[in-house]
Amino acid sequence: xxxxTWKGKNTFGEKRKGVVEAPDQAAALAHVKRLRIADPVIKxxxxxxxxxxxxxxxxxxxxxxxxxTRQLSTMIDAGLPLVQxxxxxxxxxxxxxxxxxxxxxxxxxxxxxxxxxxxxxxxxVFDNLYSNMIEAGETGGILDTILSRLAIFMEKAMALxxxxxxxxxxxAICLAISILILIVILVFVIxxxxxMFSQMDAALPIPTQIVVSLSNxxxxxxxxxxxxxxGFIYLFKKVYGTEKGRLRVDQALLRAPVVGMLIRKxxxxxxxxxxxxxxxxxxxxxxxxxxxARTAGNKVIERAVLRVSDSIAEGRPIAEPLEExxxxxxxxxxxxxVGESVGALDTMLEKIADFNDEEVxxxxxxxxxxxxxxxxxxxxxxxxxxxxxxxxxxxxxxxxI
Numbered sequence: 281x282x283x284x285t286w287k288g289k290n291t292f293g294e295k296r297k298g299v300v301e302a303p304d305q306a307a308a309l310a311h312v313k314r315l316r317i318a319d320p321v322i323k324x325x326x327x328x329x330x331x332x333x334x335x336x337x338x339x340x341x342x343x344x345x346x347x348x349t350r351q352l353s354t355m356i357d358a359g360l361p362l363v364q365x366x367x368x369x370x371x372x373x374x375x376x377x378x379x380x381x382x383x384x385x386x387x388x389x390x391x392x393x394x395x396x397x398x399x400x401x402x403x404x405v406f407d408n409l410y411s412n413m414i415e416a417g418e419t420g421g422i423l424d425t426i427l428s429r430l431a432i433f434m435e436k437a438m439a440l441x442x443x444x445x446x447x448x449x450x451x452a453i454c455l456a457i458s459i460l461i462l463i464v465i466l467v468f469v470i471x472x473x474x475x476m477f478s479q480m481d482a483a484l485p486i487p488t489q490i491v492v493s494l495s496n497x498x499x500x501x502x503x504x505x506x507x508x509x510x511g512f513i514y515l516f517k518k519v520y521g522t523e524k525g526r527l528r529v530d531q532a533l534l535r536a537p538v539v540g541m542l543i544r545k546x547x548x549x550x551x552x553x554x555x556x557x558x559x560x561x562x563x564x565x566x567x568x569x570x571x572x573a574r575t576a577g578n579k580v581i582e583r584a585v586l587r588v589s590d591s592i593a594e595g596r597p598i599a600e601p602l603e604e605x606x607x608x609x610x611x612x613x614x615x616x617x618v619g620e621s622v623g624a625l626d627t628m629l630e631k632i633a634d635f636n637d638e639e640v641x642x643x644x645x646x647x648x649x650x651x652x653x654x655x656x657x658x659x660x661x662x663x664x665x666x667x668x669x670x671x672x673x674x675x676x677x678x679x680x681i
Contacts, residue, residue, distance in 0.1 A: 283300070284323065285323055286312045286317070287320065345405065348373075366389065384401070396418060426561050458658065458662060462666075467498065470491060473670045488673055491669040530580045545643055547607075551576065565592060566592060588605070
């Protein structure tokens with residue numbers, strides 16, 4: 281709907297102004313008059329020419345969706361109709377992209393489309409997990425409960441993701457700074473020393489010759505260093521975009537020392553919490569496993585979960601194919617087996633997820649503690665080697681004197 285700006289004076293003669301969303305100018309005028317504004321001046325707000333360009337639209341973040349889910353759960357629990365709740369949340373939404381999405385969902389629901397199906401039209405905002413759980417909530421008449429569970433699930437998933445990102449941020453920054461310092465020294469600092477050394481008749485020490493040659497090679501062949509790097513990144517993206525390529529990369533990541541263990545723990549925590557949340561919400565286990573597989577984030581885990589789904593369809597218990605996959609730790613398999621035996625699989629999965637969250641915390645702490653001294657030694661060693669190599673001729677000349 282168009283947005284109108286207005287200004288005028290209230291009953292006390294005070295100047296007031298604001299904005300109103302309305303289908304036309306007459307409706308906007310009626311709204312402003314209800315605010316007791318005398319002789320209001322109303323103009324339609326100019327449309328943003330970039331509003332429909334995806335590049336310039338703000339992204340809908342996980343935090344936006346969590347807040348929306350929490351608020352919608354509260355409104356539904358308080359007895360407000362779904363359409364009215366969507367309208368209220370849409371109007372108060374500051375993110376223009378999310379506002380547009382909610383308005384479209386509201387229009388679809390008003391026209392008779394189910395809430396879940398209207399969300400499936402926006403997969404970039406609401407994934408399969410979200411829409412499937414909403415469908416289960418609609419079918420079972422427990423939409424408010426499902427929304428509350430979704431909010432809790434998303435908050436825990438975001439917290440887990442934040443922990444892993446935090447562990448990777450420090451080494452990434454240190455590595456970037458190291459590379460930047462190395463480039464600055466090679467391009468700007470070493471040439472100054474080289475010019476000074478060229479005026480000396482004595483032969484340069486071998487370490488100094490190596491560093492000077494490295495600097496010249498870097499400056500003179502910069503394009504041949506950058507182009508292969510760009511080519512490698514492009515090729516890696518192409519390979520990772522294929523089924524086979526992504527499987528190979530994900531397998532290598534799971535086998536990597538230290539990092540592989542962390543990836544495995546995160547994947548297990550995500551698998552168990554997602555499956556637990558869906559089962560508690562009434563989603564059938566086969567359908568839940570299909571959704572969990574698609575949202576696994578790792579091709580090896582995805583294949584293992586799909587094999588579990590096929591085995592359950594054949595009548596086998598869930599623990600057997602999990603053990604055969606070789607991806608899930610033995611303790612996790614045994615706990616799932618116990619949960620399935622006593623008919624409390626969803627509760628057991630939630631306990632496993634909580635336990636793995638703690639394991640991830642510990643693994644992240646260990647990884648950070650191990651990386652910090654390594655990066656400091658690497659950064660100090662690299663700069664120290666270059667500095668010593670550059671000052672060796674000066675020390676040699678001073679010794680000769």
